[in-house]
Amino acid sequence: MDRTDGASWVVLGRVEGRVTAVTLGADGAELDRMTLPVPDLPAWVGALETAAAVRWVWSDAPRWYADLLAAGVRIGRCHDLRLCHAILRDSELVAAHAPVRVASAWDAAPFVAGAESAPALFELGSSEDEPSGPPEDVDEAVAEFARQREAIDGSEDPGRLRLLAAAESAGALIAVELRAAGLPWDAPTHDAILTDVLGRRPVGGGTPEKLEDAAARVRAALGDPVASLDSQPKLLRSLHRAGILVESTSRWELAEYRHPVIEPLLEYKKLSRLVSANGWAWLAEWVHEGRFRPVYVPGGVVTGRWASSGGGALQLPRQLRAAVRADPGWRLVIADVAQLEPRVLAAMARDEALADAARGKDLYAGIVETGAVALRSEAKIAMLGAMYGATTGDSGRLVPGLRRTFPRAMALVDDAARTGENGGVVSTWLGRSSPPPSSTWHEAQSRASDVDASGVDETRARRWARDRGRFTRNFVVQGTAAEWALAWMADLRGRLAAIAPVGDADAAPRSGPIFSTRPHLAFFLHDEVIVHAPEEHAEAAASAVREAAAAAGRLLFGDFPIDFPLELRISESAEKD
DNA sequence: AGCTGGATTGGG
């Protein structure tokens, strides 16, 4: 697929305790085949990885790489068949008749450790344990890899799809590494925050002091000593009985009312959320030996963003960031990209005016300087409105100002919206395509164009068309931003691995055998990374983070003059200053 | 008893 650097492809498969490794030449022909027992795999991979430039081709990174890392073996590059299949199957750049497009066992959810040993109790039909994840047989893998090479080589833009496959596969490695290394988490700090906010931890697992106190004040204000506060319908009825005629129990609606119950109720909701989502139970389940190890799901969102499954890694409340603390003698390098999505939009659209406004500074301040809008706050909501498809309110009112000043960028998102409204498919910069509309959607559209269509039919069809337009409008920007972030992390991963190791693996053993002696990625959240680094290498790691951002911009957008400035700090804790 | 969907709130 990539014939430029001479690295060989080694395809791995396994059956009944033995691994088969097939080495392929640049033309895809089989050069060599060998088998070995599963326990011998790490040593063999480690030796080959040191000796030669290898790209490992495997079904699913979590299935293969978690065990390698645990055995102390890190690899440089892979091709993740499951993730790349999902991209190529749907990509508009791939020919409609390509074999990768037909339904197959590669349309699989990721491997989940232990999932095969938990069959549903009342499952009908087969009583066999169905292992989760894609096929593991090596010949299946070789065949699928050939289909994917064919799909890419025969596509409209092989270069872009090669980049996307490489970036997505690097992300697959990084997700496994992030879990293996873990985010340094100081449980005593977390406990102190909980105790400060909620009051003393109840011994028998009951309600914390301050939560109980807030509940008592709510019930007193309602004049109902047994009011249920955790059931939305019951709470709504209690509020109505007290003369507060809200339609929901949401924070924003409650805040509009003046009544003695409002303040304690909002307090109750805040505390209740903290204890149930990130309280002591969460701490006991997800933090062990000073590390938070969430499950990241690369490509888990239609746009290509990562999702998480378990631990809520992408939903950590700001309130708890103080619990993210570097090990003794180590530092955190915390970096996020300022206004990633509008910068990506400027580059995709080749909109020099927007790129100028973004250059070297706060993009929203730059927009104000162009005169498109008067205030920074207006620039922000106008830009978000343009990318999300707002049509009403302040945002909808301000978008036309942007359309005059940045016609190219606005045309890109407007075109994406029009395509989506008409039932079409849109693609990101590197070629990830949106899913097509459902059959229900199509049926609603054709029913509305019947001669005897009712007003209800027409209204619904219009609404669904506009909903889909907003989705495709945002898809191209959010998805390309996700690609930029993958490229950033992939490049950063390589730079960090090149920094000389320090001390011995006992220095910070909690990160495991691979990550205890050198800077490593510890956290990722859409446009932010946290690197955990030995103090003496913190500056080098920070430089690597900055250089990787510049490299990612060049990799995706060549010499188009867009920059990606970072907000970066080196600190012992992730708490905001 | 287990599943699904609504409501809510946390993140970008």
Added chain:
DNA sequence: AGAACCCAATCCAGCT
């Protein structure tokens, strides 16, 4: 404030 996009986790209600 929301609006307008992409999510996950939790609890509860209502269903089978």
